[in-house]
Amino acid sequence: TQPLNLSLPTFEFKEYMLMKAKQVNEALEEAVPLRNPIKIHEAMRYSLLAGGKRVRPVLCIASCELVGGEESLAMPTACALEMIHTMSLIHDDLPCMDDDDLRRGKPTNHKVFGEDTAILAGDALLSLAFEHVAAKTMNVSADRVLRAIAELGSAVGSEGLVAGQIVDLTSEGKDVSLSDLEYIHVHKTAKLLEAAVVCGAIMGGGDVSEIEKVRKYARCIGLLFQVVDDILDVTKSSKELGKTAGKDLVSDKATYPKLMGLENAKKFAGELVDQAILELAYFDAQKAAPLYHLAGYIASRQN
Amino acid sequence: MRYSALAEGAKRAPPVMCVAACELFGGDRFAAFPTACALEMVHTASLIHDDLPCMDDDPSRRGQPSNHTIYGVDMAILAGDALFPLAFRHIVSNTPTSLVPETRLLRVIAEIARAVGSTGMAAGQFLDLEGGPNSIEFVQEKKFGEMGECSAVCGGFLAGAEDDDIERLRKYGRAVGVLYQVVDDLLEAKTRSDKDEKNKKRKGQSYVAFYGVEKAMEVAEDLRAKAKKELDGFQQYGEKVLPLYSFVDYAADRTFSNGD
16 A cells, blocks of 8 residues: 555655765764764764664655755754654663663664663763754754754653653553553654654744644654554564564553554554645645655555 | 752752843843753753762752652653753743844853753763763863853853853853862761761762862862952953852852851
């Protein structure tokens, strides 16, 4: 099932993703140089430059370009999103949290650098994200940069990522309803994806209605992202995923396949893609192509 | 988050210094309040994480049990993680733009983020844990001087201070921040009994442990003089500079006047 718009035959999505990811990687490399103290910067770089598909940065850039902005306007924010995402993974993997040994196919940060350094590396990535946006964004008016910072701030804090992680931790081993599950995912995953898309549109100069349209798109793919993650967790091996598979079942965590069955979860994923694409109808089809394809990509990814 | 940020034992030195520095250059104190609160938030977040068992392993802070003792290590980490971004958001959402141009707020945000980051306070904490060849002066400047420096400088930014005045605030704030800590270490040494010594878990270094009481008192006097020397550069502002002077004496005299 590929619900992609067939009127866009010329768009080479795979090349687009590779090209954007390469640019993001170069910008990240430059944003976190190996300086003193060496080990803490090594720890930051170890997780930040570990590969990953750079979905959040690419969403941010694609959204910026959708509303007519140049890539460079959104690049510092794109890097910041990856820093924040990486930081949340480092802290989530800690022994006192999800206690994971494997991430992106490599030993987790605390396994390599120790818990203390892993916590500090996460903290440093979090603050660097805000510093990077505030200090490195060029040719965007200060009020737009501040709006993006506020958007980022609400996506990661106690009303965003942290809220999701807390409910996730406290619901382990308990009966979790579908609405609890949705709360966890909206906060742990969807809000940052939303911030990625919305910040891209803000930096690109989007107007209020454009920003609202991409926000709705982002909400759909945010939930989609997690539904697919849950499906992959029961259908793929650790090796294919690059992280410990089946962990959600072992630790008795609520997942979509567990609550609604695998087939229904897949169907739900399909509905979310359709809804996301519907939100893009307002925009020029050519310019919206990357975001169309990103929705399909998130639905059909294999790891 | 509230337990640690609103602790009664908090002295609020960073926020008060920020407001005082802002007023020195004619800035409105209401312009500085959101940033002042943000400074307290990031400061609190750093303290919560520094106290964790895998870090300094401190069971108490600000006269009450430390955050992880009450809420557990996982919640303590997350509370810290939430306070950092809240700080930045608070500045953006609550500073009246009629009083502070937006470009100044961007400088404030970048400054705070730098101060707590991998070349600032996080670096200090890391080097303190690691031990190794770094001088205690360097570690303490990072761990404690950065917060003072950042607090003073942000006040200056908010009021639109000139670059050379910002430089003076930097040196002043850094000296006061370290001074506070040296005096804290002296106070602790005075009140600590042999029994406490055995229970002491804190891994971090202190001036007193390193140099002994007498040398630490000399260091404190040097820092006091250094901070005041920077303030001499603000003579043209008249008595508006007095709050910043009293900061120095307050930080220093806690130990010399009484031993409680």
